[in-house]
Structures are given as C-alpha cells and as structure tokens.
Amino acid sequence: MATRFRHKVRSLLREQVLDAAYAQVAAEGWGKLGIAGVARAAGVSRQTVYNEFGTKDAIGLALVEREAERFMIGIAAELDAHRESLEAAATAGVTFVLRAAADNPLIKAVMTSARGGDEHLLTYLTTRGEPVFDTATAMLDAYATDAWPEVDAESRSLAVEAIVRLTVSHIVQPLAAPEQSAARIAKITARIAYPDWQRPG
Known part of the structure; x- marks a missing residue:
C-alpha cells in the first residue's frame, strides 16, 4: 500500500513538473527553459526537479x-x-x-x-x-x-x-x-x- 502510494505521488509530481515545463516552453521557447524556473512554477524545490529528471535534456525528452x-x-x-x-x-x-x-x-x-x-x-x-x-x-x-x-x-x-x-x-x-x-x-x-x-x- 505504501509503495503504491509513493508511486502515485511521484507520478503526480512528475506531471506537475512537466505541466510547468510545457507552459514555460510554449510561452517563452526552449532556450528560456531553466530548472529553477520550472521548479518555481511547479511549486517544488529545484532539487526535487533534479532528482526526478536530472537534466534539462531529460525534461525535453519527457x-x-x-x-x-x-x-x-x-x-x-x-x-x-x-x-x-x-x-x-x-x-x-x-x-x-x-x-x-x-x-x-x-x-x-x-x-x-x-x-x-x-x-x-x-x-x-x-x-x-x-x-x-x-x-x-x-x-x-x-x-x-x-x-x-x-x-x-x-x-x-x-x-x-x-x-x-x-x-x-x-x-x-x-x-x-x-x-x-x-x-x-x-x-x-x-x-x-x-x-x-x-x-x-
């Protein structure tokens, strides 16, 4: 049960970060996308974004x-x-x-x-x-x-x-x-x- 809950929370967090990145790329272009800006827009820490994706490239692929x-x-x-x-x-x-x-x-x-x-x-x-x-x-x-x-x-x-x-x-x-x-x-x-x-x- 706990494992399933953690998986669901992580999945929701990932979608939240990707939604924020999508909005930023759509509004300002790929060149302006930054981990810090995505983290702020998603309401999470920059370290959380790094932990989930690692790099800007990984966000782009996702x-x-x-x-x-x-x-x-x-x-x-x-x-x-x-x-x-x-x-x-x-x-x-x-x-x-x-x-x-x-x-x-x-x-x-x-x-x-x-x-x-x-x-x-x-x-x-x-x-x-x-x-x-x-x-x-x-x-x-x-x-x-x-x-x-x-x-x-x-x-x-x-x-x-x-x-x-x-x-x-x-x-x-x-x-x-x-x-x-x-x-x-x-x-x-x-x-x-x-x-x-x-x-x-």
Missing part, C-alpha cells in the same frame, strides 16, 4: 514523449473510425496528427526555436527521436496486425515505419495542407502494405 502518447490516443480513435480500409484509416490518422501538430503549443515552440537557430528540442523528433518512433511504431504495428491481418509481417513493418517517419517529416517541414499531405502519405503506406500483386480488389 515532454516530447508525453505529447507523443497523447497523439497516440487521438490516432487510435481515428483508426477505429476508419477500420474498414487501411488507406482510409491512414489518411484519417495522419490528418489528425498534422492538424494537431500545427495547433500544438509545444510543437510550435520547437519549430520556432529551430528557426531561430536552437534545434536542441527538435532533435527529439528527428535524430534523437527513437523513443518517440518506438512508441508510435509499436502501437501502429499492433493495431495493424489486428485490423488488417492479410498484410504480411514484412510489408506491415515497412508500412508502419514509412508512415511514422513520413508523418514526422511533414510535421517538421510541412509541404502542403494537412489533408493533402495525409492523403499522399496514406497512399504510399497502402502501396507498401499491399504490393500490386496482393492489393485487395
């Missing part, structure tokens, strides 16, 4: 991972609503992500900081983004295995990797309206999942 988990919930809802077709589901899921990313205060702060020359937080979406990619890939692979069992394992793996990496690429560097980009990404994903010789009629 922020990006938390947003990715929230995005996964929205994606799952879109996939469920379009389960009859892999391409339709992919279009809906990617459209949701690209629209949500465009309106997300943290993502906006990441992009603004990068355009100003500070690409540190952006690396958690790109070159150092493996935890985010791993979370998204595992979720989508499990979903696709259940929803579209006719897709062989290799094609499914390639399709999932393609949709995750292409979507992140379009978040970082939008090339068209979310709906247009999503339709294109979904078409690529469907062609990988269903090579011409096994595409459902």
